[in-house]
Amino acid sequence: xxxxxxxxxxxxxxxxxxxxxxxxxxxxxxxxxxxxxxxxxxxxxxxxxxxxxxxxxxxxxxxxxxxxxxxxxxxxxxxxxxxxxxxxxx
Amino acid sequence: xxxxxxxxxxxxxxxxxxxxxxxxxxxxxxxxxxxxxxxxxxxxxxxxxxxxxxxxxxxxxxxxxxxxxxxxxxxxxxxxxxxxxxxxxxxxxxxxxxxxxxxxxxxxxxxxxxxxxxxxxxxxxxxxxxxxxxxxxxxxxxxxxxxxxxxxxxxxxxxxxxxxxxxxxxxxxxxxxxxxxxxxxxxxxxxxxxxxxxxxxxxxxxxxxxxxxxxxxxxxxxxxxxxxxxxxxxxxxxxxxxxxxxxxxxxxxxxxxxxxxxxxxxxxxxxxxxxxxxxxxxxxxxxxxxxxxxxxxxxxxxxxxxxxxxxxxxxxxxxxxxxxxxxxxxxxxxxxxxxxxxxxxxxxxxxxxxxxxxxxxxxxxxxxxxxxxxxxxxxxxxxxxxxxxxxxxxxxxxxxxxxxxxxxxxxxxxxxxxxxxxxxxxxxxxxxxxxxxxxxxxxxxxxxxxxxxxxxxxxxxxxxxxxxxxxxxxxxxxxxxxxxxxxxxxxxxxxxxxxxxxxxxxxxxxxxxxxxxxxxxxxxxxxxxxxxxxxxxxxxxxxxxxxxxxxxxxxxxxxxxxxxxxxxxxxxxxxxxxxxxxxxxxxxxxxxxxxx
Numbered sequence: 080x081x082x083x084x085x086x087x088x089x090x091x092x093x094x095x096x097x098x099x100x101x102x103x104x105x106x107x108x109x110x111x112x113x114x115x116x117x118x119x120x121x122x123x124x125x126x127x128x129x130x131x132x133x134x135x136x137x138x139x140x141x142x143x144x145x146x147x148x149x150x151x152x153x154x155x156x157x158x159x160x161x162x163x164x165x166x167x168x169x
Numbered sequence: 170x171x172x173x174x175x176x177x178x179x180x181x182x183x184x185x186x187x188x189x190x191x192x193x194x195x196x197x198x199x200x201x202x203x204x205x206x207x208x209x210x211x212x213x214x215x216x217x218x219x220x221x222x223x224x225x226x227x228x229x230x231x232x233x234x235x236x237x238x239x240x241x242x243x244x245x246x247x248x249x250x251x252x253x254x255x256x257x258x259x260x261x262x263x264x265x266x267x268x269x270x271x272x273x274x275x276x277x278x279x280x281x282x283x284x285x286x287x288x289x290x291x292x293x294x295x296x297x298x299x300x301x302x303x304x305x306x307x308x309x310x311x312x313x314x315x316x317x318x319x320x321x322x323x324x325x326x327x328x329x330x331x332x333x334x335x336x337x338x339x340x341x342x343x344x345x346x347x348x349x350x351x352x353x354x355x356x357x358x359x360x361x362x363x364x365x366x367x368x369x370x371x372x373x374x375x376x377x378x379x380x381x382x383x384x385x386x387x388x389x390x391x392x393x394x395x396x397x398x399x400x401x402x403x404x405x406x407x408x409x410x411x412x413x414x415x416x417x418x419x420x421x422x423x424x425x426x427x428x429x430x431x432x433x434x435x436x437x438x439x440x441x442x443x444x445x446x447x448x449x450x451x452x453x454x455x456x457x458x459x460x461x462x463x464x465x466x467x468x469x470x471x472x473x474x475x476x477x478x479x480x481x482x483x484x485x486x487x488x489x490x491x492x493x494x495x496x497x498x499x500x501x502x503x504x505x506x507x508x509x510x511x512x513x514x515x516x517x518x519x520x521x522x523x524x525x526x527x528x529x530x531x532x533x534x535x536x537x538x539x540x541x542x543x544x545x546x547x548x549x550x551x552x553x554x555x556x557x558x559x560x561x562x563x564x565x566x567x568x569x570x571x572x573x574x575x576x577x578x579x580x581x582x583x584x585x586x587x588x589x590x591x592x593x594x595x596x597x598x599x600x601x602x603x604x605x606x607x608x609x610x611x612x613x614x615x616x617x618x619x620x621x622x623x624x625x626x627x628x629x630x631x632x633x634x635x636x637x638x639x640x641x642x643x644x645x646x647x648x649x650x651x652x653x654x655x656x657x658x659x660x661x662x663x664x665x666x667x668x669x670x671x672x673x674x675x676x677x678x679x680x681x682x683x684x685x686x687x688x689x690x691x692x693x694x695x696x697x698x699x700x701x702x703x704x705x706x707x708x709x710x711x712x713x714x715x716x717x718x719x720x721x722x723x724x725x726x727x728x729x730x731x732x733x734x735x736x737x738x739x740x741x742x743x744x745x746x747x748x749x750x751x752x753x754x755x756x757x758x759x760x761x762x763x764x765x
Contacts, residue, residue: 145427
C-alpha cells in the first residue's frame with residue numbers, strides 16, 4: 080500500500096513539484112498578509128517573507144561553504160578534509 | 170534506602186548481572202521486564218534525598234530526586250525500554266549486559282549528589298559502553314573502542330582533577346551549581362570533563378568515530394546516554410556559565426558542516442548529535458529558567474528522535490550490511506516502513522510543527538532572543554536549516570530514493586526488519602508525534618513550571634508556525650535545487666581524531682626507530698660485556714648447586730621465578746593493562762597528593 084502510494088506520486092512527479100511550488104507561494108502570502116508579528120524580536124523579522132529568504136540562503140550557504148571546506152586543498156598540500164576511505168590505513 | 174526510592178540504576182545493574190542465568194524462553198520477557206521495572210521505580214519516586222552513605226570522611230548520596238533529575242531519569246529509563254525492545258533479537262547476553270550497565274551508570278550520575286559517586290558512575294558508563302563498539306567484531310572495532318576508552322579516560326581524569334582541586338580549596342564534594350560568576354581553575358577542569366562527554370569541539374571526535382562503528386542496537390543506546398547525561402551534569406553544575414553559549418553555537422554549526430561531507434548514514438547522524446547537543450549546551454550557558462527548561466525538553470525529545478533515527482538507519486545496516494550512501498539508494502520498495510519511521514525521526518529533529526523538536530528546540534532559541542543574544546539565536550536558527558537539510562532530506566533521500574547504488578546482493582537482502590525492531594521504531598515514532606502534538610505531556614515534567622506554562626502559550630502561535638514552515642520548506646527548495654552537489658562521495662572526513670590517530674603513529678615511530686635502535690645497541694653491548702661473565706658465573710653456580718646446597722638455591726630459584734612471573738604480567742605490553750595501570754596510578758597519585 081505504502082509502496083503503491085509512493086509510486087503513484089512518483090509517476091506524477093511534475094504535478095507534485097508544481098503543488099510544492101504552490102505551497103511555497105501560499106506560505107509567503109500567508110506570512111505577508113495574516114501573521115501577527117508582534118512577537119518578533121528584531122526589526123529584520125518584520126521584512127515580508129524574511130524567514131523564507133533566511134531558510135533558502137541558509138541552505139545554499141551551508142551546502143556551498145561545507146563542500147568548499149571539504150574539498151579545498153589545505154596548506155598548499157594535497158591534504159583535503161574529505162580524504163580517501165583508506166586514509167588511516169596507509 | 171526506603172521503599173519510596175529504589176534506585177533504577179541498581180535495578181538495571183543487578184538485572185544485567187542476572188541476565189546470563191535467565192535462559193531459554195524467559196530471556197526475551199526478562200529483557201523487556203527489567204527496563205520496565207526501572208521505569209516504574211522512576212515513576213514511583215517522590216522528591217527528596219535518599220541513599221545517603223557515610224564512607225570514610227565523606228557523605229555519598231545516591232538518590233537526589235528533584236524535578237531536574239526526574240525529567241532525565243524518566244526519559245533514560247523509557248529509552249532503555251525502547252532500546253532493549255529494538256535489540257531483542259540479539260542472542261548474545263553480553264551485549265544486553267553492557268547496555269544495561271551503561272544505562273545504570275547514566276542513572277547513577279543523574280541521581281547522585283556528590284562528585285565521588287558521580288565519578289564512579291561516570292567511569293562505569295565509559296567502561297561498559299565501549300563493549301557496544303567491540304561487540305561489532307569488525308577489524309576496526311577493536312582500535313575504535315580503544316580510542317573511545319582512551320579519550321573518555323582522559324576526560325574522566327580531568328574531571329577528577331577538577332573536583333579534587335575543589336575539595337582541596339573548599340572542602341566540599343557536593344554536586345550542585347558551582348559559582349559560575351567567578352570561575353576558577355577547578356570550574357574549568359570540571360567543565361572540560363563534562364563537555365568532553367557532551368562532545369563539544371575540539372573534544373568531540375570520539376563520537377562519530379565510536380557511534381559509526383558500534384553494533385546496530387549498541388548505537389541506539391550510545392546515541393541516547395553519554396551526551397545527554399553530560400547535558401544533565403552541565404545543567405546541574407554549570408548553568409549560566411557564559412562560555413557555554415559560544416561553545417554550544419559552535420557545536421551546532423560544526424555538526425552541520427561535517428554532516429554535509431559525511432557518506433556514512435550513522436556517522437552523519439552522529440555529527441547531528443553534536444549539532445543538537447549544541448542547542449542544549451547553549452541553553453545551559455544562557456542559564457535562565459526558560460533556557461534550562463529548553464535544554465531539558467530538547468534532551469528529552471532528542472533522545473527519542475535520535476534513537477529513532479539510529480534505529481531506522483540501523484535497520485538498513487542490519488538487513489543489508491551497508492550504511493554508506495554510496496552503497497545504498499532506491500530502497501523504498503524494499504523497506505517502506507523503515508523509511509516512514511526514519512522520516513518521522515527526521516521531521517522531529519528538524520522541528521516540523523506537530524513533531525517533537527518543534528516544541529523543544531524553539532524554547533532554547535526563544536530564551537536566546539529573550540536575553541537579547543541575537544547572534545546566538547540567529548546562528549542556532551541557521552543550524553536548524555542544516556538539520557532539516559541532512560537528517561530530514563539527505564538521509565531519507567539517499568537511502569530510500571535517489572540513485573540506486575545497491576549491489577545485487579544488497580538489493581536482495583533488503584527488506585523491512587524483524588518485528589521487534591518495527592515495534593521499537595513505532596513506539597518511538599508515536600512518542601515523537603505525541604510530544605509535538607500534545608505539549609502538556611513534556612512541559613509538565615520540566616523543572617520550571619511557570620516558564621513552561623508561559624512558553625506553552627507561544628509555541629503554536631501563528632508567528633512561530635509560519636517562521637518554522639518557511640525556514641524548513643525553503644531549505645527543501647534549496648536542497649532540491651542543489652541536489653547534484655550533495656551526491657554521495659565515497660570519502661571519510663578528517664576530524665580532530667587525526668591528532669591522536671596520526672599522533673599515535675608518531676609515538677610508535679619514535680618507539681620503533683630511535684628507541685629500538687638504542688635497544689639493539691644495548692643488547693649487543695650486554696651480550697659482549699655482560700653475558701660472558703654471567704655464563705661463567707652460572708657454570709660455577711651450577712657446579713656449586715650440584716655439589717651441595719641445592720635445597721637453599723632451589724628455594725631462591727622458586728622465589729625468583731615467582732617474582733619474574735609477576736613482573737612479566739605487568740610488562741606484557743597489552744594496551745588495556747597499560748591503560749588500567751596508568752589510570753590507577755595517576756588517580757592514586759592525585760588523591761594521595763590532595764588528601765595526604
